[in-house]
Amino acid sequence: MMASLAMNPADTAPRKAEPPHRLWTLIEGRAMLELGLLYASRPLMASLPKGDGHAVMVLPGFMASNSSTVPMRNILKRLGYDAHGWDSGRNIRVDNALIGRLEAQLTRLFETSGRTVSLVGWSLGGVLARELAKLHPEKVRLVISLGSPISDDRGHTSAARLFELLNGKEPEPMKGGRFRGLDEAPPVPTTSIFTKTDGVVHWRGSVQHPDKAAAEQPTENIQVHASHCGLGVNPSVMIAIADRLAQAEGQWTPFTPALIHQWMFPRTSIS
Template identity: 50%
Template structure:
């Protein structure tokens, strides 16, 4: 995110009103759970899951339980409710990351939902030696003002873009020093989808799914994509492959040029 970054407004009112779809996505996860258990399995490394704005670790429970069923050591962030503070919260979260790195003796994959994805990206810059890969879900790292909750965020956190570190703002949208995947939906009712697009590089990608913003943490398509990304051997990352059934399930992703 920089001064040259394209400015977009909040998502269309229609998508904001339809965010209630998240309830049906949770039901779809339950209904499809036997199929989801067939998702790719990896080496069981530790995974840190960071919630979105105003949410607590409990919001990531379905996702963490799914990852545990695949053998991963999935953990919540243990920072209470996410009340914002980009550039501040990461310092506290860094201790949690390093605790998991010491406990398991392995690099940690970090998954961040919405605002949590901005923290996840900053952790990768702060401690690339501890982060295996980053996955964001509906995170506004390209332009965090293009959301339906910008004014609420500024009121709750007391933080506006004008008071953020310019270097941090510029860094948020740049390709990370570790592999990174952005999962987004064009019908996101909280974050404009253009704000969630990774810039093209050898280790970045965008995966487009159908669904809502509030349902991304339990959207069956998002869950399968997350499992696929985590299952890759360490240091042998490759982009998500839309082949066979995936070509129909996952729309062609947009480029973040």
């Protein structure tokens, strides 16, 4: 069991969950700049590690649809992956029907390719990806979440009220005993990419803790400079995703950015 960010005793002390500072929320529009930088950095994207052709399923964030993940999936396809959006329209209702569709799509990709599937989820999509991997770990290669609220306390996100308005305080899967222990990592290699300037999910709610990982399964946290709405198009995030996906199955190692990219990935304390 591994983690890419060191923890000190202060990190384990309980903290009151709180949403991001309003300043970060007010300037989430900077995501458009990140999208522009992504298109400007096409030569860099083309030089990323090539994939082995395995299937990658990309899940959008809360209130978003497959259109939000098009830039990411296009990059993954150009790198040689069999990248797919999800089959569930806009990510609004978290109910048993949604979980059933996700299970069916994962099973279809797994059986069609004959190989395990990587899951990449943005915000709420990352929560769903982790829970899907808990249900079917034998079909999942690894999970990457982007700014996902992987804490059981919704106080970490500024979208909590809207989510509960649309789903209730206990969404249907929770009433059936699922979606409890969100901070517990699935039994597959798991990466959480987060930003301390996230305007939707407080970064503390996206950090994985080693004591919540399955035995012998690696977990890591990768910090980037980004907005929440820009995580799916930020060039540094694409670099990290490409690096994680390019690992040979069963040969996971912690993320270490190339020297030229190190400025994109601050290694600061998470206390």
